[in-house]
Amino acid sequence: MAKKKTAKKVAQPARSDSSEKVKLTPRDKKTIGSLTNLADSVVSAAQKTRDPKLEIPTRSLSNVRYNKSQRILEMGKNTTARQLFNLNQAKSYMQTMLAASGCKRLVESGKTTSIRGLYYLMKHTIAGTKEETFSDQAESDPIIEDLEVLLNSLREELHLYAQQRGSMVGNIILNDKGDTIDCSRMGSGGYGIPSIVEEDVIQFVECGADFVLHVEKDTVWQRFNEDKFWKKHNCILTHGSGQPPRGVRRLLHRLNNELKLPIYCVFDNDPWGYYIYSVIKQGSINLAYESKRMAVPDAKFLGLCAVDYERCNLNPSVQIALNDTDRKRAKQIAKYPWFEHKKTWQKEIAKLLENGFKLEVEALISQGLSYVTEEYVPQRLEEQRWLD
Amino acid sequence: MAKKKTAKKVAQPARSDSSEKVKLTPRDKKTIGSLTNLADSVVSAAQKTRDPKLEIPTRSLSNVRYNKSQRILEMGKNTTARQLFNLNQAKSYMQTMLAASGCKRLVESGKTTSIRGLYYLMKHTIAGTKEETFSDQAESDPIIEDLEVLLNSLREELHLYAQQRGSMVGNIILNDKGDTIDCSRMGSGGYGIPSIVEEDVIQFVECGADFVLHVEKDTVWQRFNEDKFWKKHNCILTHGSGQPPRGVRRLLHRLNNELKLPIYCVFDNDPWGYYIYSVIKQGSINLAYESKRMAVPDAKFLGLCAVDYERCNLNPSVQIALNDTDRKRAKQIAKYPWFEHKKTWQKEIAKLLENGFKLEVEALISQGLSYVTEEYVPQRLEEQRWLD
Numbered sequence: 001m002a003k004k005k006t007a008k009k010v011a012q013p014a015r016s017d018s019s020e021k022v023k024l025t026p027r028d029k030k031t032i033g034s035l036t037n038l039a040d041s042v043v044s045a046a047q048k049t050r051d052p053k054l055e056i057p058t059r060s061l062s063n064v065r066y067n068k069s070q071r072i073l074e075m076g077k078n079t080t081a082r083q084l085f086n087l088n089q090a091k092s093y094m095q096t097m098l099a100a101s102g103c104k105r106l107v108e109s110g111k112t113t114s115i116r117g118l119y120y121l122m123k124h125t126i127a128g129t130k131e132e133t134f135s136d137q138a139e140s141d142p143i144i145e146d147l148e149v150l151l152n153s154l155r156e157e158l159h160l161y162a163q164q165r166g167s168m169v170g171n172i173i174l175n176d177k178g179d180t181i182d183c184s185r186m187g188s189g190g191y192g193i194p195s196i197v198e199e200d201v202i203q204f205v206e207c208g209a210d211f212v213l214h215v216e217k218d219t220v221w222q223r224f225n226e227d228k229f230w231k232k233h234n235c236i237l238t239h240g241s242g243q244p245p246r247g248v249r250r251l252l253h254r255l256n257n258e259l260k261l262p263i264y265c266v267f268d269n270d271p272w273g274y275y276i277y278s279v280i281k282q283g284s285i286n287l288a289y290e291s292k293r294m295a296v297p298d299a300k301f302l303g304l305c306a307v308d309y310e311r312c313n314l315n316p317s318v319q320i321a322l323n324d325t326d327r328k329r330a331k332q333i334a335k336y337p338w339f340e341h342k343k344t345w346q347k348e349i350a351k352l353l354e355n356g357f358k359l360e361v362e363a364l365i366s367q368g369l370s371y372v373t374e375e376y377v378p379q380r381l382e383e384q385r386w387l388d
Numbered sequence: 389m390a391k392k393k394t395a396k397k398v399a400q401p402a403r404s405d406s407s408e409k410v411k412l413t414p415r416d417k418k419t420i421g422s423l424t425n426l427a428d429s430v431v432s433a434a435q436k437t438r439d440p441k442l443e444i445p446t447r448s449l450s451n452v453r454y455n456k457s458q459r460i461l462e463m464g465k466n467t468t469a470r471q472l473f474n475l476n477q478a479k480s481y482m483q484t485m486l487a488a489s490g491c492k493r494l495v496e497s498g499k500t501t502s503i504r505g506l507y508y509l510m511k512h513t514i515a516g517t518k519e520e521t522f523s524d525q526a527e528s529d530p531i532i533e534d535l536e537v538l539l540n541s542l543r544e545e546l547h548l549y550a551q552q553r554g555s556m557v558g559n560i561i562l563n564d565k566g567d568t569i570d571c572s573r574m575g576s577g578g579y580g581i582p583s584i585v586e587e588d589v590i591q592f593v594e595c596g597a598d599f600v601l602h603v604e605k606d607t608v609w610q611r612f613n614e615d616k617f618w619k620k621h622n623c624i625l626t627h628g629s630g631q632p633p634r635g636v637r638r639l640l641h642r643l644n645n646e647l648k649l650p651i652y653c654v655f656d657n658d659p660w661g662y663y664i665y666s667v668i669k670q671g672s673i674n675l676a677y678e679s680k681r682m683a684v685p686d687a688k689f690l691g692l693c694a695v696d697y698e699r700c701n702l703n704p705s706v707q708i709a710l711n712d713t714d715r716k717r718a719k720q721i722a723k724y725p726w727f728e729h730k731k732t733w734q735k736e737i738a739k740l741l742e743n744g745f746k747l748e749v750e751a752l753i754s755q756g757l758s759y760v761t762e763e764y765v766p767q768r769l770e771e772q773r774w775l776d
Binding site for chain 1: 493494497499500501502504505507508509511512513520521549551552553555562563564565566567568569573574575576577578579580581582583584589590606607609610611614615629703704705706748750751752753754757758
């Protein structure tokens with residue numbers, strides 16, 4: 001093995017946030033503008049001797065509605081006032097400003113951190129008191145969400161990243177922070193989908209793929225990658241380790257929206273699989289404000305469907321009995337506005353309940369080691385047999 | 389964006405396990421040899437009118453010992469008989485043979501699957517009865533482990549993969565199934581560490597790195613990658629999303645063993661962090677037989693240490709109180725044979741208990757956004773201040 005020559009540098013210790021000059025992107029400048037406006041509003045209220053207050057769009061279920069024409073979840077117009085001179089609101093008012101100031105510091109220094117990192121960045125004991133700014137992360141997370149809706153900025157624009165899990169391979173070349181990533185040459189490991197995939201981080205360079213196959217689990221993804229499914233079917237293959245993290249959802253949205261690639265999903269046949277599909281398709285109820293940048297209303301549910309048990313001639317031993325929670329969840333999901341009036345979905349969920357059992361994608365292995373990659377998925381794609 | 393030209397192929401449906409001719413690696417041939425010998429032993433016992441039985445190395449704690457000279461966990465010589473003509477053992481005897489036959493099928497077809505996949509592959513109702521071969525995966529997993537020790541084959545050699553989580557960037561070029569992966573050009577996402585990283589899958593092509601920095605969490609890894617720590621310090625940067633999966637541990641072992649790279653670990657200062665370090669260093673007690681191929685006895689614990697609270701001048705608000713389980717776990721870990729006689733570790737664990745609180749790596753952000761990458765780790769590396 002050859003020794004690769006690399007200049008060895010000694011790091012310069014630095015007390016400041018950054019030792020290098022930061023070049024702000026247009027997105028960063030816009031975010032800093034919003035953050036500065038927020039701060040200015042406090043000053044201007046003070047100058048007018050008015051009480052400083054924020055009008056925060058309400059994030060409760062009552063303020064979430066399903067936009068039928070755009071087929072995504074969105075927030076209504078309700079807002080909640082948060083005032084500095086109100087004993088019940090003063091703490092959360094100050095926490096909101098503290099979070100804004102933390103995010104400004106991140107954006108200005110060209111760095112990102114996790115929501116846990118921001119929590120620690122803001123956490124301190126207020127001088128001269130025993131009062132802490134935040135007692136735990138459960139207190140800071142909703143404040144970050146408030147800030148997102150207040151500024152109409154995605155978390156990623158505030159330089160906050162989520163977990164990084166999920167991988168990609170397939171017929172696409174990306175630019176990731178200056179590095180060219182050819183996803184058709186990523187071996188068995190694949191490219192780790194970053195948490196922040198905004199346009200200034202990830203650019204699509206070349207794409208010859210016809211569609212995206214998104215599978216639920218990394219173990220299923222490994223089967224598809226090993227069989228070079230993406231090569232045979234000229235597609236992109238992704239997974240999100242269960243419920244996909246924000247980076248994966250945003251990337252699917254961009255692949256669908258910018259490159260017009262259809263997104264096909266392969267999940268377990270259980271209420272959790274339906275739910276993950278629903279989140280990818282319409283957005284999450286808790287974070288409805290993100291849907292326009294995250295949801296993929298066109299995503300198709302390729303399987304597994306409740307009828308597959310008979311269609312694929314599976315052995316009774318692969319059945320996993322539904323429990324009470326499963327039945328309850330399935331009935332809730334059947335009432336989601338985007339499933340409620342769809343006969344296909346009503347039939348699917350009714351069949352699951354009638355079956356009385358769940359099915360995992362892995363169960364298809366009983367029909368052949370590569371049945372799922374060589375028959376199940378190709379047949380459904382060819383026959384255009386999916387739920388929408 | 390340019391459209392990448394790719395020939396579109398239509399997949400050939402195939403009922404057999406593989407439509408392509410399989411080229412077995414030397415490792416595969418060895419594994420098939422062991423599996424065939426196992427089957428032959430049944431035949432030869434029958435021919436000699438002897439009862440077929442297996443002598444399975446005992447995987448209980450009583451048969452695990454710490455090898456002081458090699459500094460790894462290893463199994464003792466105790467075995468347990470498993471007989472076909474014994475009412476208590478017949479089922480597990482047949483399950484063991486079924487697992488062996490499933491693995492042979494995998495190896496011969498050049499495919500791999502998860503332990504859940506193998507479970508489904510083996511699971512069926514025995515003809516003419518209501519008896520199932522396996523009632524759930526909790527029954528098949530220990531059988532797989534039995535097979536590993538019986539054949540002295542790692543799970544990966546039996547073509548079984550584990551979860552894929554963990555990423556890598558840095559100054560190394562690999563070959564992964566024919567694709568060249570330059571880990572210094574992997575952007576913000578990084579290379580997803582595969583579950584199987586044996587020599588016939590992953591070859592090291594060029595490595596200029598001086599060491600490996602392994603961090604516990606993906607969110608901390610993102611901070612180090614964003615600051616291009618691996619470039620400034622000429623190293624490789626890995627994480628394992630908490631307790632590293634087998635692929636990550638095996639890769640660390642290979643980087644240390646074949647490329648002689650020191651492995652430095654950065655974990656939270658809590659019993660869980662100590663435990664993860666212990667697994668990387670000495671192996672896991674449950675799977676002691678893997679240690680010689682997985683453990684890195686030379687791995688160093690760079691931090692966080694209990695004294696860092698004072699050394700780094702952290703704010704009291706970052707403390708997370710130890711609970712009873714933490715205290716119990718810490719005392720257990722202090723008695724591990726590889727920590728028991730080390731003054732540094734005894735002092736470390738005593739200090740944690742005296743502090744009465746845990747510390748997360750993320751807490752260092754209160755000293756500066758990049759304090760951990762620009763001061764904390766570089767200082768410890770320079771001063772060679774670590775626990776061993």
